[in-house]
Amino acid sequence: MRAIGIILAGGNNRRMRELSHKRAVCAMPIAGSYRSIDFTLSNMSNSHIQKVAVLTQYNASSLHEHLSSSKWWDFGRKQGGLYVYTPAVTAQNSNWYRGTADAIYQNLDFLKSSHEPYVLVASGDGVYKMDYGKMMEYHIEKKADITVVCRDMPPKANLERFGSIRMNEESRIEEFEEKPLQAKSRVISCGIYILRRRQLIEMVEKCIEEDRYDFVRDILIRYKDVKKIYGYKIRDYWRNIASVEDYYSTNMDFLKPEVRGYFFKQYPDIYSKVDDLAPAKYNVGASVRNSLISSGCIVNGVVENSVVFKKSYIGNNCVIKNSIILNDVYIGDNTYIENCILESHSTIRANSRYVGEDGQVRIVVERNERYTM
Amino acid sequence: MVKKEMIAMLLAGGQGSRLGVLTARMAKPAVAFGGKYRIIDFPLSNCINSGIDTVGVLTQYRPLKLNAHIGIGIPWDLDRNIGGVSVLPPYERSVNSEWYTGTANAIYQNLEYMESYHPDYVLILSGDHIYKMDYELMLDFHKANNADVTIAVMPVPMEEAGRFGIMITDEKRRITDFEEKPKTPRSNLASMGIYIFNWKTLKKALVDMAGQPALDFGKHVIPYCHRKGAFLYAYEFNGYWKDVGTLHSYWEANMELINIVPEFNLYEEYWKIYTKSEIQPPQYFSPDSVVETSIIGEGTDIYGKVYHSVIGCGVTIGKGTVVRDSIIMNQTQIGNCCELSKAIVDEEVRIGDHVRLGVGEAAENEMAPHIYNHDIVTIGERSVVPNGITVGKNAVIFGITTGLDYENSCLPSGKSLIKAGEQL
Numbered sequence: 179m180r181a182i183g184i185i186l187a188g189g190n191n192r193r194m195r196e197l198s199h200k201r202a203v204c205a206m207p208i209a210g211s212y213r214s215i216d217f218t219l220s221n222m223s224n225s226h227i228q229k230v231a232v233l234t235q236y237n238a239s240s241l242h243e244h245l246s247s248s249k250w251w252d253f254g255r256k257q258g259g260l261y262v263y264t265p266a267v268t269a270q271n272s273n274w275y276r277g278t279a280d281a282i283y284q285n286l287d288f289l290k291s292s293h294e295p296y297v298l299v300a301s302g303d304g305v306y307k308m309d310y311g312k313m314m315e316y317h318i319e320k321k322a323d324i325t326v327v328c329r330d331m332p333p334k335a336n337l338e339r340f341g342s343i344r345m346n347e348e349s350r351i352e353e354f355e356e357k358p359l360q361a362k363s364r365v366i367s368c369g370i371y372i373l374r375r376r377q378l379i380e381m382v383e384k385c386i387e388e389d390r391y392d393f394v395r396d397i398l399i400r401y402k403d404v405k406k407i408y409g410y411k412i413r414d415y416w417r418n419i420a421s422v423e424d425y426y427s428t429n430m431d432f433l434k435p436e437v438r439g440y441f442f443k444q445y446p447d448i449y450s451k452v453d454d455l456a457p458a459k460y461n462v463g464a465s466v467r468n469s470l471i472s473s474g475c476i477v478n479g480v481v482e483n484s485v486v487f488k489k490s491y492i493g494n495n496c497v498i499k500n501s502i503i504l505n506d507v508y509i510g511d512n513t514y515i516e517n518c519i520l521e522s523h524s525t526i527r528a529n530s531r532y533v534g535e536d537g538q539v540r541i542v543v544e545r546n547e548r549y550t551m
Numbered sequence: 552m553v554k555k556e557m558i559a560m561l562l563a564g565g566q567g568s569r570l571g572v573l574t575a576r577m578a579k580p581a582v583a584f585g586g587k588y589r590i591i592d593f594p595l596s597n598c599i600n601s602g603i604d605t606v607g608v609l610t611q612y613r614p615l616k617l618n619a620h621i622g623i624g625i626p627w628d629l630d631r632n633i634g635g636v637s638v639l640p641p642y643e644r645s646v647n648s649e650w651y652t653g654t655a656n657a658i659y660q661n662l663e664y665m666e667s668y669h670p671d672y673v674l675i676l677s678g679d680h681i682y683k684m685d686y687e688l689m690l691d692f693h694k695a696n697n698a699d700v701t702i703a704v705m706p707v708p709m710e711e712a713g714r715f716g717i718m719i720t721d722e723k724r725r726i727t728d729f730e731e732k733p734k735t736p737r738s739n740l741a742s743m744g745i746y747i748f749n750w751k752t753l754k755k756a757l758v759d760m761a762g763q764p765a766l767d768f769g770k771h772v773i774p775y776c777h778r779k780g781a782f783l784y785a786y787e788f789n790g791y792w793k794d795v796g797t798l799h800s801y802w803e804a805n806m807e808l809i810n811i812v813p814e815f816n817l818y819e820e821y822w823k824i825y826t827k828s829e830i831q832p833p834q835y836f837s838p839d840s841v842v843e844t845s846i847i848g849e850g851t852d853i854y855g856k857v858y859h860s861v862i863g864c865g866v867t868i869g870k871g872t873v874v875r876d877s878i879i880m881n882q883t884q885i886g887n888c889c890e891l892s893k894a895i896v897d898e899e900v901r902i903g904d905h906v907r908l909g910v911g912e913a914a915e916n917e918m919a920p921h922i923y924n925h926d927i928v929t930i931g932e933r934s935v936v937p938n939g940i941t942v943g944k945n946a947v948i949f950g951i952t953t954g955l956d957y958e959n960s961c962l963p964s965g966k967s968l969i970k971a972g973e974q975l
Contacts, residue, residue, distance in 0.1 A: 210833025211849070249625065433835070442832040442850060452626075452828045456817035457586035457846045457864075459809075460857075466842055470833040473587075473849050476818065485833070 179226045179311055181372070182294045185218055186278050186393075187302035188235030193339075193421035196521065196541045201240035204302035206419050207487050207504050207522070209432040209441070210472040213244055214419050215302040216450045219251045219260075224446040225310040227298060228258025231288050233281045235265055235274060250451045261288065277391030283382045289375055297378050299393070301369035305428055306416040307441065307448070310372070313410050317372045323405040324377075326351065326398065327370035329412055339420055340366035341394055343409055351407045354399045365409070367394075368416055415440055426519065426539045429485045429502050433468055455488055463494055479509075493528065501534075508548050518542050553633055555605045555668040557690060557747070559598050560661070562654055563591055563678035564611030569797045571922040572931030572949040573897055575971065577616040580678030582801075583880040583898060585808050585817065586848040587864050589620055590795065591678045592826045595627045595636070600822055601686040603674065605634030607664050609657045611641055611650060626827045639664060656766040659757040665750070673753050675746040675768065681804055681815065682792040683822050689747060689786045699752040699781035700773065702726065703745035703788050715741035716769050718785045726783035731769065740785055742769065743792060752781055791815040799925040802895060805861045805878050809844050830864040830881075839870070848881070855887075869904065877909075886938070893944070896930045903938035914965035916945040923947050923967070931971065 187204040194203060204215040215232070222230055230253060234241055248260035263285045265274045275281035282289070282299075289297065296317075298310050308327070317325040328343050342361040344353035353362065371393075381397050390396035398407060415437060417428045431437045441448055455474030460466070464477040471477065474489035479496030486492070486503045493511035502519045509515070510528030517534030520526070521543040534540030567579025574582060580591035591608075598606050606629060610617055617638075623629075624636035639661050641650050651657035658665075658675065665673060672693065674686055684703070693701040704718050712733070718740045719728040730737070746768060748756075756772050756779075763771050777783055791814050795801040807813055817824060830850040836842060841856040848864035855872030862868070863880040869887035877894040879885070885896075886904035894908040902908075909928040916923035923929060923945050930936065931949030940957055942948065943964030950970025954960065962968055 211831050438832070438835060448831075450831055452831070454626075454823050454825050454828070456824070457848045457862075458834060459818070459846045460842045460844060461811055462844055464843055466836040467840060468838040469836050471836070471847075472833040474818070481836075487833075 179228075179296075179314065180294050181227055181296035181298050181310070181314060182289075182292050182375070183222045183227045183230035184282065184288075184297060184299045185215065185222075185230065185232045185302040186281065186299065186369075187215060187232050187241060188238075188275055188278075188281055189301070189303070190236040191420055194419075194425065195422050196543055197422065197425065197519065198237070199543075200237070200521065202234065202236050202238055203419055204234075205238075205241040205244055206303070206425060208305055208419070209429060210470045210485055210487055212448060212450045213241075214305060215241065215244070216251075216448055217305050217307070218300050218302050219253075220446070220448045221306070221308050221310060222298070222300075223251045223253065223449065225308075227310065228253070228255060229261075229292060229294070230258075231261045231263055231285060232302065233263050233275070233285060235281070238264060244451055247451070251449050263288070277396075278393035279382050279385045279396055280391040282378070282393070283386045286379060286382065289379050292375060295375060296372055297375045299371045299373075299378075301418070303419045304368060304370070304416060305419065306368075306412070307414065307446070308370070308412060313370075314372055316410050317408070320349070320408045321406065322408040324371055324373040324398065324401075324407045325410050326407060327368040327412055328365050328409040329368055329416055331364050331366050333364065337361040337364070337366060341369075341398075343367055345409045349409050349411075351402055351409050354394075354402050354407075356394050356399065365411075367398075368412065369418070371398075422519070422539055422541065426502060430483075432470060432485065433483065453488060478511075479513075487522070515542075520544075553668055555634055555670050557603060557672040557674055557686075558605040558607070558634070558665060558668050558670045559594075559603050559674040559676055559686070560658055560665070561591070561594055561598075561606055561608045561676045561678050562657060563608050563617060564614075564651055564657060565677075565679065566612040567679060567796065569922055570795075570801060571798055571919065571929055572947055572969070573798070573801075573895070573929070574613075575949060576613060576932050578610065578612045578614060578678075579796075581613075581616040581620060582795075583863060584681065584795070584801075585805060586846045586861050587828070587881075588824060588826045590681065591617065591620070592627075592824055593681050593683070594676045594678055595621075595624075595629070596822075596824045597682070597684050597686060598674075598676075599627045599629060599825070601684075603686060604629065604631055605668055605670075606636045607639045607661060608636060608678070609639050609651065609661065611657070614638070614640060620827055622827070627825045634668065637664065653765040653767040653771075655757060655760070655768045655772045658753075659761055659766060662754065662757065665754075670750050673748050673750055675744075675748065677744045679796065680743070680792060680794055682788075683790060683815075683824075684745070684788060684792075686745075686747075689745075689788075692786045693747045693784065696724070696784045697782060698747075698784040699749050700776050701747040701784045701786050702773070703743040704740040704785045705743050705788050705792055706739050707741045709736065709739050712736035712739045712741065718742055720785045724785050724787070726777070726785050729773065729777070740787065743788065744769070746773075747786075752776060798895065798922060798927055798929060802878060802893075802925070802927055806859070806876070808846055808861060809859060828864075837870070855885075855889075863898070893926055894928045894930065897932040897934070899933045900930050901935045902930075903936060903940070905939045906936050907941045908936075909944055910941060911943045911964055913944040914963065916947070916965045916967065918947075918967040920945075931969075934971070 248254040253260040344363040458475040472488040487505045490507040499516040504522035509526045524544040525546040525548040563580040629636040832850040834851040837854040847862040851866040854870040871888040880898040883900040885902045890907045892909035926944040935951040942962045
């Protein structure tokens with residue numbers, strides 16, 4: 179494809195509560211074996227985008243570890259590659275990324291030194307599958323300056339944290355409000371954009387000159403009447419991870435056969451870093467119902483309606499219900515857990531009890547001593 | 552100059568005919584093991600974990616699956632600028648082209664490959680054992696004894712020693728004599744088929760012995776070195792080591808992985824076994840599934856009941872189906888309301904609904920009782936078993952079968968139904 183990719187992965191989100199203490203939203207573990215950025219990276223790889231920059235800032239160590247090799251997404255090529263950029267102090271600049279547009283500006287050389295005519299800019303916290311090639315065809319057909327991926331939201335969904343869009347019958351965006359208290363439209367922006375590379379360079383340079391730093395507010399909204407900005411609707415599964423509730427429900431969505439079938443059985447695949455863990459093991463007393471279990475786990479207890487990530491250990495007589503157990507959690511014997519998210523590397527003592535209130539998921543972070551060989 | 556202290560030569564060309572239909576389309580080292588692995592993953596992982604980054608893999612019998620699995624060695628970190636993994640099949644030359652006629656002959660035909668790395672030592676391995684071993688410790692032993700050849704040996708019960716090549720050593724572990732499958736063994740140290748040679752000793756022996764038909768390490772090269780007065784030492788290994796040469800030992804070795812703390816532990820952090828992972832999603836258990844004492848690979852969907860079994864990656868086990876004491880390999884689909892007992896089901900098999908495998912009175916297999924025994928029912932790669940079929944014990948099915956292939960929808964114990972091209 180004649181485009182390069184930029185993934186905006188620097189964000190933090192207070193609504194992620196304790197889960198964001200350890201990692202950026204883009205590194206949140208999803209569906210047992212993945213992290214949120216895997217979806218965008220795989221989409222880019224599957225759409226034949228060969229050169230991708232990931233812009234990171236907030237609490238990026240988990241993310242950097244995850245991206246330590248680009249081969250999992252098939253990027254480590256002579257023509258292209260995966261580039262991770264954090265803010266750097268230079269002779270001209272000593273700021274952190276002051277916004278999404280600034281993040282692009284501080285890495286403008288990446289854009290300038292490329293030759294591909296288009297740029298695909300995407301946030302790294304979306305859980306979706308998409309062929310960006312089709313989106314680019316649409317972009318060219320519409321002769322658009324910028325194309326924004328958007329989606330109809332169900333009538334009851336809370337739209338406060340999205341960009342709200344109103345389009346005319348030709349799909350040209352006429353109104354664009356960022357995180358409105360009272361949204362005027364049920365169409366939201368998914369945070370995925372295509373535009374010409376030179377156009378992006380020009381816009382971002384102008385932005386910074388005027389001390390403006392945000393891609394949505396200072397480019398999309400500011401230019402919507404002078405540039406042709408079109409909406410490209412997606413109808414398939416799309417979620418973004420912005421709050422604990424979203425995070426919980428997105429993971430639980432993978433218990434549905436249609437969601438699993440869509441992501442895991444249909445072409446193309448989603449890729450992730452391979453951890454070389456042994457197959458999951460179920461001992462006497464194990465009972466697993468309507469749950470996802472990942473490799474490297476050892477299960478001795480009861481697991482129901484839950485998602486268990488890699489390398490976790492569930493002790494004898496434990497009962498885990500409606501919960502998410504992140505990577506490498508050790509749960510001692512006779513423990514009861516319901517409606518919880520257990521932070522990764524937690525060690526839960528035997529005979530404990532953790533129950534989240536209905537409708538309010540409890541986040542458990544336990545840093546107890548663990549006996550290791 | 553390119554220089555590697557020790558390189559490994561991994562013999563992976565054998566068929567392993569006692570694995571029956573499992574090796575009908577692939578060499579034994581390519582056979583799946585332990586849910587997500589293939590047998591060759593164990594020696595390859597041992598190599599990289601022991602710091603050996605140059606491995607020649609000698610292939611001959613049905614190499615397609617092996618080639619696809621090894622590729623350029625990425626899963627084992629054996630994709631190197633210098634060295635790494637090289638697949639070495641037999642090749643034609645202007646005169647005297649031949650297949651690999653024996654283990655040592657295969658190595659002899661690749662002298663050039665070994666020479667190019669200017670090694671001090673060459674490690675000879677076979678690709679059909681399940682074990683974890685640090686070859687670096689063996690090399691330390693080799694160096695400390697100033698040995699020319701070191702042979703890894705394992706103490707076996709005296710009553711079983713007659714099945715192995717036995718090494719007789721002095722108190723310093725120098726080999727004084729050896730005997731192949733002796734009736735009255737003088738020692739219980741069995742050769743594991745793992746050798747470290749000084750490069751010069753190996754090269755000289757292979758060149759001198761080149762004319763010997765079916766040149767073999769155990770039969771020819773080691774006796775030759777001994778005759779010439781080389782220093783032969785036995786390196787004793789006491790860990791888990793399993794030859795999975797027969798269907799029954801293969802089944803047993805898989806079942807041993809299920810124990811609470813298996814003797815062969817795949818969950819250790821510091822000696823990982825690497826494999827090519829194509830399937831990554833987690834495994835799903837439906838609300839009415841049951842699973843107990845089993846290991847299960849990635850991306851598998853369980854709607855039925857699984858007891859005491861080893862299940863591979865990307866498998867589907869239908870609703871109401873009960874699987875006991877069985878091995879189900881990657882990408883196999885099993886329908887609803889089936890019953891499997893002590894079955895080995897190879898990769899990409901399709902089993903319909905209401906199929907029963909391994910039921911009824913046992914009877915000896917008529918075609919090959921030395922292969923199909925111990926009540927195991929075996930289904931070969933990419934076979935199809937239609938709805939409603941009942942299959943007895945010690946039976947074997949290979950190929951795409953339809954209802955017409957079965958009398959009264961039944962394949963009695965001890966019968967074989969082989970429809971796929973090449974037969975065994």
